[in-house]
Amino acid sequence: MSEYDYIIVGAGSAGSVLAARLTEDPNVRVLLLEAGGGKEKSENFLIRMPLGFLKALLNPKYTWPMRSEPEPYCNDRVLPLPRGKMLGGSSSINGMVYMRGHSRDFDGWAQKGCRGWSHAEVAPYFRRLERSWRGSDDVHGGEGPLPIARNSDRHLLHYELMEAIERAGYPITEDIHSGNEEGASRVELTIDEKGRRASTYETYLKPAMDRPNLTVRTDTLTRRVLFEGKRAVGVETESNGAVEIVKAGREVILCGGSYNSPQLLMLSGIGPADHLRERGIDVLLDRPGVGGNLSEHPRVPVEFAANGRITFVNQLRFDRAAMSVIRWYLFGTGPFSRQVNSANPMLRTDSRLDRPDIQLFANPVKIGSDLWFPGFRKEPPHVLSADVILLHPQARGSVRLKSSDPHDLPAIRFNLFDNEADFATVRAGIRMVREIYATQPQASLVKEEILPGADCRSDEALDAHIRATAGVTQHPVGTCAMGIGSHSVVDPQLRVIGTEGLRVVDASIMPDVPGANTNGPTIMIAEKASDIIHGRSLPADETPETEAA
The missing domain is CATH 3.50.50.60 (FAD/NAD(P)-binding domain)
Incomplete structure (x- = not known):
C-alpha cells in the first residue's frame, strides 16, 4: 500500500x-x-x-x-x-x-x-x-506556461469575412478580452512558438x-x-x-x-x-x-456552397498536404501549423443583452473534409461553414x-433545446449568419446556401433543422x-x-x-x-x- x-x-x-x-x-x-x-x-x-x-x-x-x-x-x-x-x-x-x-x-x-x-x-x-503573443500588460500575461498565439490569416478568407461582419453592422475588435468584450476578431490558439x-x-x-x-x-x-x-x-x-x-x-x-x-x-x-x-x-x-x-454549448451548422474552388480544400490536395506536414515538422509553419478558423465572432442577437449570446464557428471548409488527389480520390466540395454556437443555454x-x-x-x-428560449436564440443566430454571408465582400464568395437551405425560412422549418442537426462543442x-x-x-x-x-x-x-x-x-x-x-x-x-x- x-x-x-x-x-x-x-x-x-x-x-x-x-x-x-x-x-x-x-x-x-x-x-x-x-x-x-x-x-x-x-x-x-x-x-x-x-x-x-x-x-x-x-x-x-x-x-x-x-x-x-x-x-x-x-x-x-x-x-x-x-x-x-x-x-x-x-x-x-x-x-x-x-x-x-x-x-x-x-x-x-x-x-x-x-x-x-x-x-x-x-x-x-x-x-x-498566459504567455500571450501580446506580451504582458494590465489585461494579458506574457510569462506564464501556456503560449497563446494568433491564428494565421492565409488560406482562411479572413479579411473578406471580417469586412462583411463590419459592413453588416456588427462590431470588430482586436482583443475580445479587453474593452467591451464583444465583436469579431482573429481567433487565438494554444500553440507554441x-x-x-x-x-x-x-x-x-x-x-x-x-x-x-x-x-x-x-x-x-x-x-x-x-x-x-x-x-x-x-x-x-x-x-x-x-x-x-x-x-x-x-x-x-x-x-x-x-x-x-x-x-x-x-x-x-x-x-x-x-x-x-x-x-x-x-x-x-x-x-x-x-x-x-x-x-453545454449547442452548435447548429449553416453551410454555403463556395463560388469556385477558393476554400481550404485546396490545401488538402495530397501533394500539398504532404508538403505542409514536412514544412510543419521542419519549421513549425504553414497551413497545418494553425487552425482553419476564419474568424471568431462573438455577437449579440439582441442589443438589449449585456453580453454576446452567439459565437460563430466560421471556417473556409466543411469540417471533416478529407485529403484528395486528382484521378485517385475525389475532391471534396468547396464549402463555407458557419456553425451557430449558443453561449448561454438554458437547457x-x-x-x-x-x-x-x-x-x-x-x-x-443534455436535454438540448428543451425550451423555447434556446430555439429562439439559435434561430436569430442563423438569420444573423445569412445576413453576414449576404454582405460584400463575403457575398461574392458564396454561390448558394446549402444548409439549412434558402427555402428554410419559417420558425417551424428552422426548428426542424435545429432538431435534426444540432451537436455540441465538447x-x-x-x-x-x-x-x-x-x-x-x-x-x-x-x-x-x-x-x-x-x-x-x-x-x-x-x-x-x-x-x-x-x-x-x-x-x-x-x-x-x-x-x-x-x-x-x-x-x-x-x-x-x-x-x-
Missing part, C-alpha cells in the same frame, strides 16, 4: 496543471492517476501538429468513445462526445481555441455565492497562466515529471474514493487487472472532468441517494446535485451511472457545481460539501458554462485551486468599486 500527500485523479486540462503547481513545493508528495495512455500518445505527431486534431478527435486510440443518450428534443439522436485518452486529456485533442469568457460570466458565479470567483478575482490567474500544440501535458506536466515528489501512473483506472467516516483517505485503482489501494495523507482531488468526476463520486457513494440505491451502491452521502446541472442535463461497474462509461443526457460543465445552495456539490474552496479531504478541480465545478471555449477557464480553475490548497491567493484586480472605496 502506497501513501502520498495528495492523490490527483485525472491528468487532463486541470489535473496536469494542479500536479505541476502542487509539486513546486518539494515537501509535498503527489500521485497523478490517468486512465488513458502516456507520453507516447501525447507526443504523437497527430496530437502535436495543430491540424492533426481533425484526424485524432474520433480515433479510439486517442479518445474515449463516449456518446450521449438519445437526445429527446433533437429527434432522439445520439451525439459523439470524444474526450482525450492520454496525458493532457482533452487539451491534447481539442481545437486549441483560447478564450477566457466574458467578465460578467464570472461575476455571475460570484453572485450565486461563489465567493472569490468574480472576474476581478480570477483575472490574475488567467494572466498567470514552434507551431506545436500546447497541451497542459506539454506546458505544465512534462516539465514537472522529473521531480522526485511527483509520481505519474497512466493506464490506471480509479475505481472509487475510499473513506473513513466522511473523510477521504485514498483511492482504489486498477491497472492490468490488478487492484490496489493508495492512501492520501492530505487530500484526494478529482480532476476527471464533467463526465468522470461525478461518475467517480457516485461510484464512491456520493450523489442522489435513490439513483445510487438503484445501482446497488451504498449511500455515503446524499448529494442530489452530483451529476446534475450539465450544461440542463445530467450524468448518471449505467451500472456500478467503473469500467462502464456514464449515461449522459464544452461540458456544471455536474459538480460550485455554490452554497442545496444542489451545490462543492463549496467555493472546491471541497465536496459534507466530506473532508476531498475536492473537485475541473470544469464540472462551473455553476454555468462561460461564453467561451472552456479549456482556458479550466486551466484558470486549476491555477486558482493550487493557491486555495496552499492557503494563499493572488490580489484581486482593482475595479471602479474598489478604487472608490
